[in-house]
Amino acid sequence: MEEVKLLGFWPSPFSHRVIWSLKLKGIKYEYIEEDVSNKSQLLLQSNPVHKKVPVLFHNGNSIAESTVILEFIEETWPENPLLPRDAYQRALARFWIKFGEDEGLIIHKFFVAIGGEREKAAKEILEVLKILEQQGLKENKFFGGNTIGLVDISYGWLAHWFLVTEEIVGVKVIEPSKLPLLHAWVKNFKDIPVIKDNLPDYEKLVVHMKSYYYKLLFEVVDL
Template sequence: MAQEDVKLLGTLGSPFVCRVQIALKLKGVEYEFVAQDLQNKSEELLKYNPVHKKVPVLVHNEKPINESLVIVEYIDEAWKGKSILPTDPYQRALARFWAKFIDDKVFLAVWKSVFTIDENERETNIKEVHEAFQFLEDELKGKFFGGEEFGFVDIAAVNIAFWVPMLQEIAGLQLLTNENFPKLYKWSQEFLSKPTIKECLPPRDPIFGIFKGRYESLLASAK
Protein backbone atom coordinates (compact mmCIF):
# COMPACT_ATOMS: atom_id res chain seq x y z
CA MET A 1 0.00 0.00 0.00
CA ALA A 2 1.29 3.41 -0.93
CA GLN A 3 0.23 5.32 2.15
CA GLU A 4 -0.31 3.78 5.51
CA ASP A 5 -1.98 5.51 8.39
CA VAL A 6 -2.28 3.13 11.32
CA LYS A 7 -3.54 4.15 14.73
CA LEU A 8 -4.27 1.99 17.73
CA LEU A 9 -6.68 3.36 20.30
CA GLY A 10 -5.81 1.61 23.53
CA THR A 11 -5.03 1.71 27.20
CA LEU A 12 -1.86 0.64 28.93
CA GLY A 13 -2.43 -2.59 30.76
CA SER A 14 -5.25 -4.11 28.72
CA PRO A 15 -4.55 -7.67 27.58
CA PHE A 16 -6.95 -7.12 24.66
CA VAL A 17 -4.92 -4.14 23.46
CA CYS A 18 -1.72 -6.10 24.04
CA ARG A 19 -2.91 -8.80 21.59
CA VAL A 20 -3.15 -6.18 18.87
CA GLN A 21 0.25 -4.71 19.74
CA ILE A 22 1.84 -8.16 19.42
CA ALA A 23 0.20 -8.77 16.04
CA LEU A 24 1.34 -5.38 14.71
CA LYS A 25 4.87 -5.96 16.01
CA LEU A 26 4.97 -9.42 14.42
CA LYS A 27 4.07 -7.95 11.05
CA GLY A 28 6.44 -5.01 11.49
CA VAL A 29 3.66 -2.45 11.13
CA GLU A 30 4.45 1.08 12.30
CA TYR A 31 1.56 2.68 14.15
CA GLU A 32 0.60 5.50 16.44
CA PHE A 33 -0.65 4.51 19.90
CA VAL A 34 -3.47 6.82 20.95
CA ALA A 35 -3.99 6.39 24.69
CA GLN A 36 -7.60 6.43 25.83
CA ASP A 37 -9.15 7.40 29.13
CA LEU A 38 -12.08 5.02 29.57
CA GLN A 39 -13.50 7.10 32.42
CA ASN A 40 -13.85 9.97 30.00
CA LYS A 41 -14.30 8.52 26.55
CA SER A 42 -12.89 10.52 23.65
CA GLU A 43 -14.83 11.69 20.61
CA GLU A 44 -12.47 9.52 18.58
CA LEU A 45 -13.33 6.35 20.53
CA LEU A 46 -17.08 7.00 20.26
CA LYS A 47 -16.72 7.68 16.54
CA TYR A 48 -14.64 4.61 15.79
CA ASN A 49 -16.36 2.15 18.11
CA PRO A 50 -19.94 3.37 18.49
CA VAL A 51 -21.20 -0.13 19.24
CA HIS A 52 -19.06 -1.16 22.19
CA LYS A 53 -17.19 2.09 23.02
CA LYS A 54 -14.21 -0.04 24.09
CA VAL A 55 -10.55 -0.47 23.28
CA PRO A 56 -8.73 -1.75 21.31
CA VAL A 57 -9.72 -0.03 18.09
CA LEU A 58 -7.41 -0.27 15.10
CA VAL A 59 -7.83 2.53 12.59
CA HIS A 60 -6.22 1.71 9.26
CA ASN A 61 -6.40 4.52 6.71
CA GLU A 62 -9.40 5.94 8.56
CA LYS A 63 -11.23 2.59 8.61
CA PRO A 64 -11.89 1.30 12.14
CA ILE A 65 -11.80 -2.33 13.21
CA ASN A 66 -13.07 -3.48 16.61
CA GLU A 67 -12.84 -6.59 18.81
CA SER A 68 -9.31 -7.76 19.57
CA LEU A 69 -9.46 -11.17 17.87
CA VAL A 70 -11.14 -9.67 14.80
CA ILE A 71 -8.36 -7.08 14.68
CA VAL A 72 -5.61 -9.71 14.98
CA GLU A 73 -7.11 -11.70 12.08
CA TYR A 74 -7.43 -8.48 10.09
CA ILE A 75 -3.76 -7.67 10.68
CA ASP A 76 -2.85 -11.17 9.55
CA GLU A 77 -4.80 -10.74 6.31
CA ALA A 78 -4.02 -7.10 5.56
CA TRP A 79 -0.24 -7.27 5.94
CA LYS A 80 2.30 -9.67 4.55
CA GLY A 81 5.04 -11.19 6.65
CA LYS A 82 4.96 -13.86 9.34
CA SER A 83 1.60 -15.60 9.43
CA ILE A 84 -0.37 -15.44 12.65
CA LEU A 85 -2.97 -18.07 11.80
CA PRO A 86 -2.00 -21.40 10.25
CA THR A 87 -2.74 -21.89 6.54
CA ASP A 88 -4.52 -25.26 6.76
CA PRO A 89 -8.31 -24.77 7.13
CA TYR A 90 -8.62 -27.33 9.93
CA GLN A 91 -5.74 -25.84 11.89
CA ARG A 92 -7.22 -22.38 11.35
CA ALA A 93 -10.56 -23.60 12.73
CA LEU A 94 -8.83 -25.05 15.79
CA ALA A 95 -6.95 -21.80 16.35
CA ARG A 96 -10.18 -19.81 16.19
CA PHE A 97 -11.89 -22.29 18.48
CA TRP A 98 -9.24 -22.03 21.20
CA ALA A 99 -8.95 -18.27 20.95
CA LYS A 100 -12.71 -18.01 21.44
CA PHE A 101 -12.47 -20.50 24.30
CA ILE A 102 -9.98 -18.22 26.06
CA ASP A 103 -12.29 -15.24 25.62
CA ASP A 104 -15.41 -17.10 26.75
CA LYS A 105 -14.04 -19.30 29.51
CA VAL A 106 -10.92 -17.70 30.96
CA PHE A 107 -11.18 -13.93 31.15
CA LEU A 108 -14.30 -13.51 33.23
CA ALA A 109 -13.60 -16.53 35.43
CA VAL A 110 -10.11 -15.24 36.30
CA TRP A 111 -11.46 -11.78 37.00
CA LYS A 112 -14.25 -13.08 39.21
CA SER A 113 -11.95 -15.45 41.08
CA VAL A 114 -9.91 -12.42 42.14
CA PHE A 115 -12.35 -9.53 42.39
CA THR A 116 -15.11 -11.02 44.42
CA ILE A 117 -15.94 -10.94 48.09
CA ASP A 118 -18.21 -13.94 48.30
CA GLU A 119 -16.14 -16.98 49.18
CA ASN A 120 -18.41 -19.49 47.43
CA GLU A 121 -18.46 -17.45 44.27
CA ARG A 122 -14.69 -17.24 44.40
CA GLU A 123 -14.38 -21.01 44.73
CA THR A 124 -16.75 -21.57 41.82
CA ASN A 125 -14.73 -19.26 39.65
CA ILE A 126 -11.39 -20.77 40.65
CA LYS A 127 -12.79 -24.15 39.70
CA GLU A 128 -13.86 -22.77 36.32
CA VAL A 129 -10.40 -21.33 35.72
CA HIS A 130 -8.80 -24.66 36.61
CA GLU A 131 -11.13 -26.54 34.28
CA ALA A 132 -10.34 -24.15 31.44
CA PHE A 133 -6.60 -24.38 32.13
CA GLN A 134 -6.81 -28.17 32.10
CA PHE A 135 -8.23 -28.06 28.58
CA LEU A 136 -5.42 -25.74 27.51
CA GLU A 137 -2.82 -27.92 29.25
CA ASP A 138 -4.11 -30.92 27.28
CA GLU A 139 -4.15 -28.93 24.05
CA LEU A 140 -0.50 -27.86 24.27
CA LYS A 141 1.30 -30.29 22.03
CA GLY A 142 4.48 -28.37 21.19
CA LYS A 143 6.35 -25.44 22.63
CA PHE A 144 3.53 -23.09 21.69
CA PHE A 145 -0.13 -23.51 20.81
CA GLY A 146 0.99 -22.54 17.31
CA GLY A 147 3.68 -25.29 17.29
CA GLU A 148 7.34 -24.29 17.20
CA GLU A 149 6.41 -20.63 16.73
CA PHE A 150 3.75 -18.72 18.60
CA GLY A 151 0.57 -17.83 16.72
CA PHE A 152 -3.07 -16.82 17.08
CA VAL A 153 -3.90 -18.84 20.20
CA ASP A 154 -0.70 -17.82 21.97
CA ILE A 155 -1.44 -14.17 21.27
CA ALA A 156 -5.01 -14.62 22.47
CA ALA A 157 -3.61 -16.21 25.64
CA VAL A 158 -1.29 -13.34 26.55
CA ASN A 159 -3.52 -12.59 29.54
CA ILE A 160 -2.81 -16.06 30.91
CA ALA A 161 0.95 -15.60 30.61
CA PHE A 162 1.25 -12.05 31.91
CA TRP A 163 -1.90 -10.99 33.76
CA VAL A 164 -2.84 -14.18 35.59
CA PRO A 165 0.45 -14.41 37.55
CA MET A 166 0.00 -10.83 38.75
CA LEU A 167 -3.62 -11.30 39.73
CA GLN A 168 -3.00 -14.57 41.56
CA GLU A 169 -0.13 -12.97 43.51
CA ILE A 170 -2.34 -10.07 44.57
CA ALA A 171 -5.16 -12.32 45.74
CA GLY A 172 -2.94 -15.13 47.06
CA LEU A 173 -4.45 -17.71 44.71
CA GLN A 174 -2.97 -20.68 42.90
CA LEU A 175 -4.44 -20.33 39.43
CA LEU A 176 -1.46 -21.12 37.23
CA THR A 177 1.60 -22.66 38.84
CA ASN A 178 4.29 -25.05 37.72
CA GLU A 179 2.75 -27.63 40.05
CA ASN A 180 -0.84 -27.58 38.85
CA PHE A 181 -0.36 -26.96 35.09
CA PRO A 182 3.31 -27.66 34.24
CA LYS A 183 2.93 -27.49 30.45
CA LEU A 184 0.88 -24.30 30.52
CA TYR A 185 3.26 -22.76 33.03
CA LYS A 186 6.27 -23.64 30.88
CA TRP A 187 4.46 -22.23 27.86
CA SER A 188 3.90 -18.95 29.71
CA GLN A 189 7.63 -18.67 30.51
CA GLU A 190 8.66 -19.45 26.92
CA PHE A 191 6.12 -17.01 25.55
CA LEU A 192 7.08 -14.16 27.86
CA SER A 193 10.77 -14.65 27.07
CA LYS A 194 10.25 -13.99 23.34
CA PRO A 195 11.72 -10.58 22.40
CA THR A 196 8.62 -9.64 20.34
CA ILE A 197 6.38 -10.29 23.33
CA LYS A 198 8.63 -8.51 25.82
CA GLU A 199 8.53 -5.38 23.71
CA CYS A 200 4.73 -5.37 23.72
CA LEU A 201 4.04 -6.03 27.38
CA PRO A 202 3.18 -3.11 29.61
CA PRO A 203 5.53 -2.39 32.54
CA ARG A 204 4.61 -4.82 35.33
CA ASP A 205 4.93 -2.58 38.40
CA PRO A 206 2.36 0.12 37.60
CA ILE A 207 -0.16 -2.48 36.38
CA PHE A 208 0.43 -4.55 39.51
CA GLY A 209 -0.09 -1.41 41.60
CA ILE A 210 -3.38 -0.58 39.93
CA PHE A 211 -4.78 -4.10 40.41
CA LYS A 212 -3.50 -4.29 43.97
CA GLY A 213 -5.18 -0.98 44.77
CA ARG A 214 -8.42 -2.21 43.32
CA TYR A 215 -8.20 -5.48 45.27
CA GLU A 216 -7.51 -3.67 48.53
CA SER A 217 -10.43 -1.31 47.97
CA LEU A 218 -12.65 -4.32 47.46
CA LEU A 219 -11.43 -5.92 50.69
CA ALA A 220 -11.90 -2.66 52.57
CA SER A 221 -15.43 -2.26 51.21
CA ALA A 222 -16.32 -5.72 52.47
CA LYS A 223 -15.44 -4.96 56.07
Protein backbone atom coordinates in the same frame (compact mmCIF):
# COMPACT_ATOMS: atom_id res chain seq x y z
CA MET B 1 1.20 5.21 2.05
CA GLU B 2 -0.83 3.22 4.57
CA GLU B 3 -2.05 4.95 7.70
CA VAL B 4 -2.22 2.68 10.75
CA LYS B 5 -3.09 3.91 14.22
CA LEU B 6 -3.95 2.10 17.45
CA LEU B 7 -6.06 3.58 20.20
CA GLY B 8 -5.27 1.68 23.40
CA PHE B 9 -4.83 1.77 27.17
CA TRP B 10 -1.53 0.75 28.78
CA PRO B 11 -2.89 -1.82 31.31
CA SER B 12 -5.23 -3.46 28.79
CA PRO B 13 -4.27 -7.01 27.71
CA PHE B 14 -6.59 -6.53 24.76
CA SER B 15 -4.62 -3.52 23.57
CA HIS B 16 -1.41 -5.49 23.97
CA ARG B 17 -2.78 -8.32 21.83
CA VAL B 18 -2.94 -5.87 18.95
CA ILE B 19 0.48 -4.36 19.71
CA TRP B 20 2.11 -7.82 19.67
CA SER B 21 0.42 -8.74 16.42
CA LEU B 22 1.43 -5.52 14.67
CA LYS B 23 5.02 -5.79 15.85
CA LEU B 24 5.37 -9.47 14.98
CA LYS B 25 4.23 -8.62 11.48
CA GLY B 26 6.54 -5.62 11.24
CA ILE B 27 3.73 -3.12 10.66
CA LYS B 28 4.51 0.50 11.44
CA TYR B 29 1.78 2.27 13.39
CA GLU B 30 1.06 5.26 15.59
CA TYR B 31 -0.02 4.50 19.14
CA ILE B 32 -2.56 6.76 20.88
CA GLU B 33 -3.07 6.34 24.63
CA GLU B 34 -6.71 6.60 25.72
CA ASP B 35 -7.89 7.99 29.06
CA VAL B 36 -10.62 5.45 29.84
CA SER B 37 -11.79 7.49 32.85
CA ASN B 38 -12.54 10.39 30.51
CA LYS B 39 -13.25 8.81 27.14
CA SER B 40 -12.24 10.85 24.12
CA GLN B 41 -14.47 11.78 21.24
CA LEU B 42 -12.18 9.73 19.04
CA LEU B 43 -13.03 6.60 21.04
CA LEU B 44 -16.75 7.37 21.28
CA GLN B 45 -17.00 8.02 17.55
CA SER B 46 -14.84 5.11 16.41
CA ASN B 47 -16.41 2.50 18.72
CA PRO B 48 -19.91 3.86 19.45
CA VAL B 49 -21.32 0.42 20.34
CA HIS B 50 -19.01 -0.70 23.16
CA LYS B 51 -16.98 2.49 23.71
CA LYS B 52 -13.90 0.42 24.62
CA VAL B 53 -10.30 0.09 23.51
CA PRO B 54 -8.59 -1.15 21.48
CA VAL B 55 -9.57 0.45 18.20
CA LEU B 56 -7.43 0.06 15.09
CA PHE B 57 -7.51 2.71 12.37
CA HIS B 58 -6.50 1.70 8.86
CA ASN B 59 -6.65 4.26 6.06
CA GLY B 60 -9.51 6.09 7.74
CA ASN B 61 -11.52 3.02 8.72
CA SER B 62 -11.92 1.98 12.37
CA ILE B 63 -12.05 -1.62 13.60
CA ALA B 64 -13.06 -2.49 17.18
CA GLU B 65 -12.83 -5.58 19.41
CA SER B 66 -9.41 -7.19 19.79
CA THR B 67 -10.21 -10.60 18.27
CA VAL B 68 -11.79 -8.92 15.24
CA ILE B 69 -8.76 -6.64 14.94
CA LEU B 70 -6.38 -9.62 15.06
CA GLU B 71 -8.27 -11.30 12.22
CA PHE B 72 -8.23 -8.05 10.24
CA ILE B 73 -4.48 -7.70 10.69
CA GLU B 74 -3.94 -11.29 9.58
CA GLU B 75 -6.04 -10.82 6.43
CA THR B 76 -4.71 -7.37 5.55
CA TRP B 77 -1.04 -8.21 6.06
CA PRO B 78 -0.63 -11.94 5.28
CA GLU B 79 3.16 -11.73 5.51
CA ASN B 80 4.62 -13.36 8.64
CA PRO B 81 1.38 -15.34 9.18
CA LEU B 82 0.11 -15.83 12.71
CA LEU B 83 -2.54 -18.37 11.68
CA PRO B 84 -1.70 -21.74 10.06
CA ARG B 85 -1.96 -21.94 6.29
CA ASP B 86 -3.80 -25.26 6.47
CA ALA B 87 -7.58 -24.69 6.66
CA TYR B 88 -8.15 -27.37 9.30
CA GLN B 89 -5.35 -26.06 11.52
CA ARG B 90 -6.74 -22.52 11.13
CA ALA B 91 -10.14 -23.79 12.28
CA LEU B 92 -8.55 -25.39 15.34
CA ALA B 93 -6.74 -22.16 16.15
CA ARG B 94 -9.98 -20.20 15.93
CA PHE B 95 -11.69 -22.77 18.16
CA TRP B 96 -9.16 -22.25 20.96
CA ILE B 97 -9.33 -18.48 20.60
CA LYS B 98 -13.12 -18.68 21.00
CA PHE B 99 -12.72 -21.08 23.92
CA GLY B 100 -10.76 -18.40 25.76
CA GLU B 101 -13.36 -15.75 24.99
CA ASP B 102 -16.22 -17.98 26.15
CA GLU B 103 -14.53 -18.85 29.45
CA GLY B 104 -13.66 -15.26 30.30
CA LEU B 105 -16.43 -15.02 32.90
CA ILE B 106 -14.66 -17.59 35.08
CA ILE B 107 -11.62 -15.32 35.22
CA HIS B 108 -13.83 -12.48 36.41
CA LYS B 109 -15.36 -14.72 39.11
CA PHE B 110 -11.87 -15.63 40.32
CA PHE B 111 -10.85 -11.98 40.42
CA VAL B 112 -13.80 -10.80 42.53
CA ALA B 113 -14.25 -13.91 44.70
CA ILE B 114 -14.17 -13.43 48.47
CA GLY B 115 -14.00 -15.82 51.42
CA GLY B 116 -14.77 -19.43 50.63
CA GLU B 117 -15.80 -18.54 47.10
CA ARG B 118 -12.16 -17.79 46.30
CA GLU B 119 -11.05 -21.44 46.49
CA LYS B 120 -14.13 -22.54 44.57
CA ALA B 121 -13.39 -20.06 41.78
CA ALA B 122 -9.75 -21.18 41.72
CA LYS B 123 -10.83 -24.81 41.24
CA GLU B 124 -13.16 -23.80 38.41
CA ILE B 125 -10.47 -21.91 36.55
CA LEU B 126 -7.97 -24.71 37.16
CA GLU B 127 -10.29 -27.15 35.38
CA VAL B 128 -10.66 -24.77 32.44
CA LEU B 129 -6.90 -24.28 32.20
CA LYS B 130 -6.34 -28.04 32.37
CA ILE B 131 -8.52 -28.43 29.29
CA LEU B 132 -6.60 -25.66 27.56
CA GLU B 133 -3.28 -27.28 28.50
CA GLN B 134 -4.14 -30.90 27.67
CA GLN B 135 -6.28 -30.40 24.58
CA GLY B 136 -5.03 -27.09 23.19
CA LEU B 137 -1.36 -26.75 24.07
CA LYS B 138 -0.57 -30.47 24.46
CA GLU B 139 3.22 -31.09 24.38
CA ASN B 140 3.98 -28.12 22.13
CA LYS B 141 6.15 -25.13 22.96
CA PHE B 142 3.42 -22.85 21.64
CA PHE B 143 -0.20 -23.51 20.74
CA GLY B 144 0.64 -23.83 17.07
CA GLY B 145 3.83 -25.85 17.52
CA ASN B 146 7.30 -24.34 17.78
CA THR B 147 6.44 -20.79 16.71
CA ILE B 148 4.24 -18.16 18.29
CA GLY B 149 0.85 -17.59 16.68
CA LEU B 150 -2.53 -15.94 17.11
CA VAL B 151 -3.71 -18.41 19.76
CA ASP B 152 -0.68 -17.57 21.91
CA ILE B 153 -1.34 -13.87 21.44
CA SER B 154 -4.98 -14.28 22.45
CA TYR B 155 -3.90 -16.01 25.68
CA GLY B 156 -1.11 -13.55 26.38
CA TRP B 157 -3.01 -12.20 29.39
CA LEU B 158 -2.28 -15.50 31.18
CA ALA B 159 1.45 -14.83 31.02
CA HIS B 160 1.35 -11.46 32.80
CA TRP B 161 -2.07 -10.16 33.85
CA PHE B 162 -3.23 -13.44 35.37
CA LEU B 163 -0.06 -13.66 37.43
CA VAL B 164 -0.92 -10.24 38.84
CA THR B 165 -4.44 -11.50 39.56
CA GLU B 166 -2.99 -14.47 41.46
CA GLU B 167 -0.88 -12.11 43.57
CA ILE B 168 -3.83 -9.86 44.38
CA VAL B 169 -6.27 -12.68 45.14
CA GLY B 170 -3.64 -14.66 47.04
CA VAL B 171 -4.18 -17.99 45.28
CA LYS B 172 -1.72 -19.59 42.86
CA VAL B 173 -3.13 -21.54 39.93
CA ILE B 174 -0.47 -21.64 37.18
CA GLU B 175 2.15 -23.68 39.03
CA PRO B 176 4.46 -26.45 37.74
CA SER B 177 2.76 -29.00 40.00
CA LYS B 178 -0.71 -28.16 38.69
CA LEU B 179 -0.20 -26.98 35.11
CA PRO B 180 3.36 -27.90 34.08
CA LEU B 181 2.89 -27.38 30.33
CA LEU B 182 1.07 -24.08 30.71
CA HIS B 183 3.65 -22.91 33.24
CA ALA B 184 6.40 -23.65 30.69
CA TRP B 185 4.39 -21.90 27.99
CA VAL B 186 4.27 -18.72 30.09
CA LYS B 187 8.07 -18.61 30.18
CA ASN B 188 8.39 -19.43 26.47
CA PHE B 189 5.86 -16.74 25.57
CA LYS B 190 7.53 -14.03 27.65
CA ASP B 191 10.96 -14.97 26.28
CA ILE B 192 9.93 -13.84 22.79
CA PRO B 193 11.66 -10.43 22.37
CA VAL B 194 8.58 -8.69 20.93
CA ILE B 195 6.52 -9.86 23.90
CA LYS B 196 9.20 -9.17 26.53
CA ASP B 197 9.75 -5.63 25.23
CA ASN B 198 6.04 -4.84 25.07
CA LEU B 199 4.62 -5.74 28.47
CA PRO B 200 3.39 -3.19 31.01
CA ASP B 201 5.58 -2.74 34.08
CA TYR B 202 4.63 -5.48 36.54
CA GLU B 203 4.60 -3.37 39.71
CA LYS B 204 2.71 -0.56 38.02
CA LEU B 205 0.18 -3.11 36.77
CA VAL B 206 -0.23 -4.52 40.30
CA VAL B 207 -1.09 -1.05 41.62
CA HIS B 208 -3.57 -0.44 38.82
CA MET B 209 -5.26 -3.83 39.10
CA LYS B 210 -5.47 -3.60 42.90
CA SER B 211 -7.38 -0.36 42.55
CA TYR B 212 -9.69 -2.01 40.01
CA TYR B 213 -10.02 -5.10 42.24
CA TYR B 214 -11.17 -3.16 45.31
CA LYS B 215 -13.62 -1.17 43.24
CA LEU B 216 -15.17 -4.38 41.88
CA LEU B 217 -15.06 -6.03 45.30
CA PHE B 218 -17.02 -3.26 46.96
CA GLU B 219 -19.56 -3.33 44.15
CA VAL B 220 -20.00 -7.08 44.66
CA VAL B 221 -20.32 -6.71 48.45
CA ASP B 222 -22.86 -3.90 48.03
CA LEU B 223 -25.03 -6.24 45.99
